[in-house]
Amino acid sequence: MLQMPLRPVLATIAALALAFAVAPNADSRTKTPKQNPSQEAQASYRPTDASLYVGTDTCTTCHDAEAKSFNHGPHWRTDLDKKRGPEWRGCEACHGPGKEHVEGGGDVSKIISFTKLSSADASRRCLDCHQFGEEHSNFSRSEHQKNNVGCIDCHSVHAAKVERALLKQTQPQLCYTCHLETKADFVKPSHHRVNEGLMGCTSCHNQHGGFLTRQLRSTAAQAQVCFTCHTDKAGPFVFEHAPVKTEGCVACHVPHGSANPHQLRRSNVNLLCLECHTFTVDSAAPAIPTFHNQTQKYQACTMCHVAIHGSNTDHVFFKR
Numbered sequence: 515m516l517q518m519p520l521r522p523v524l525a526t527i528a529a530l531a532l533a534f535a536v537a538p539n540a541d542s543r544t545k546t547p548k549q550n551p552s553q554e555a556q557a558s559y560r561p562t563d564a565s566l567y568v569g570t571d572t573c574t575t576c577h578d579a580e581a582k583s584f585n586h587g588p589h590w591r592t593d594l595d596k597k598r599g600p601e602w603r604g605c606e607a608c609h610g611p612g613k614e615h616v617e618g619g620g621d622v623s624k625i626i627s628f629t630k631l632s633s634a635d636a637s638r639r640c641l642d643c644h645q646f647g648e649e650h651s652n653f654s655r656s657e658h659q660k661n662n663v664g665c666i667d668c669h670s671v672h673a674a675k676v677e678r679a680l681l682k683q684t685q686p687q688l689c690y691t692c693h694l695e696t697k698a699d700f701v702k703p704s705h706h707r708v709n710e711g712l713m714g715c716t717s718c719h720n721q722h723g724g725f726l727t728r729q730l731r732s733t734a735a736q737a738q739v740c741f742t743c744h745t746d747k748a749g750p751f752v753f754e755h756a757p758v759k760t761e762g763c764v765a766c767h768v769p770h771g772s773a774n775p776h777q778l779r780r781s782n783v784n785l786l787c788l789e790c791h792t793f794t795v796d797s798a799a800p801a802i803p804t805f806h807n808q809t810q811k812y813q814a815c816t817m818c819h820v821a822i823h824g825s826n827t828d829h830v831f832f833k834r
Contacts (some may be wrong), residue, residue: 560601560642566611570604573612576620577605583672587680592643608639608671633664640665649722656723663692668721685714689721696770704778705771717742718769737762751824753831756799757790758823784808787815 570593574581584590584605593604606612608626615625628636637659644650644665653659668688674680681688686708690697693715700709707713715721718739719729726732732739740763741748747758757765766786767777780786788808790799806812816822819831827833 561611562599562601563611564600566613567600567606568612568616569600569606572616573605580605580672583674586677587671587674589671602643607643628666633662633667634659636666637664640669649720652720652723652725654723656721657729658721658723685716689715699768699770699772702771702773704773704775706769706777708770713743747823749824751826753825753827753829755822755824755831782813784813784815 570581570584589608592602592607595603600606601611608628610626612625615621618624626639628639631639637653641650641653645653653665658664668682669680670682671680673682675682676684683691686697686700699705708715718731720731721729723729724731730739737758747763763769766779768774768779769777772778774781778786780789788802791802792799793801802808802812820833821828821831825831825833
């Protein structure tokens with residue numbers, strides 16, 4: 515085996531280590547520190563120089579139709595806010611400073627046009643003001659944002675068809691623009707009265723996002739949002755039906771609509787009950803008694819177990 519002198523090898527390793535250690539320090543001394551890119555972007559995004567802004571009255575001289583719609587909506591209140599700078603007031607709060615736009619004779623390249631912004635960029639400008647309430651605070655993580663659906667896809671400041679929330683269309687037609695599979699459920703024989711106008715999609719879902727599945731306004735078990743209307747099923751009961759607390763109402767019901775009565779998942783009640791109340795060894799629910807002949811009088815479980823959502827008197831949900 516070849517033997518190499520130890521001292522030259524150690525000297526070479528030490529020289530390389532010293533070169534790598536010194537190089538970054540020398541490089542850092544020669545380079546000029548740069549401003550944080552996020553700070554640069556923020557400064558150009560909403561400049562604070564008051565001389566760049568002309569005010570809403572100047573915008574009105576050319577944009578009369580837009581000014582009328584602006585004054586009939588909720589955004590006119592921004593002109594009353596004197597505590598913050600001009601970058602947060604009137605037309606320029608959304609469209610940016612207008613001095614160059616005016617001096618350029620209405621040059622459209624010198625003003626922010628929402629029709630030319632991406633969905634994310636347009637929503638970002640809206641959220642500068644609207645992100646602080648519970649309703650809108652989670653929009654950045656919402657399913658709508660992830661699928662490139664932004665604020666201006668549903669709302670319009672200058673051409674709203676619905677005054678409340680400045681919607682482009684009424685519910686549920688606005689939601690049906692994308693959710694066609696849900697539209698079919700609401701025309702089934704048993705359905706929630708959304709098409710009839712007694713409730714809306716946003717009664718159960720937060721369209722601006724949240725931490726729950728399907729952007730629901732309740733817990734993952736989905737029971738609390740149902741109890742908003744179905745208060746008689748809320749309890750608390752002495753004897754509770756386990757699926758209501760563990761899986762929620764959707765364990766037995768289809769939330770949007772069903773061809774079965776009471777929006778049930780099965781046409782026969784006993785078939786629905788037997789999904790849990792079986793003779794299998796791994797079922798946590800008790801099995802049906804052996805004398806229950808499913809082809810005769812015992813085929814409808816709720817004829818006897820009428821308090822199926824919960825009872826204060828009987829553990830098998832009989833009515834007494």
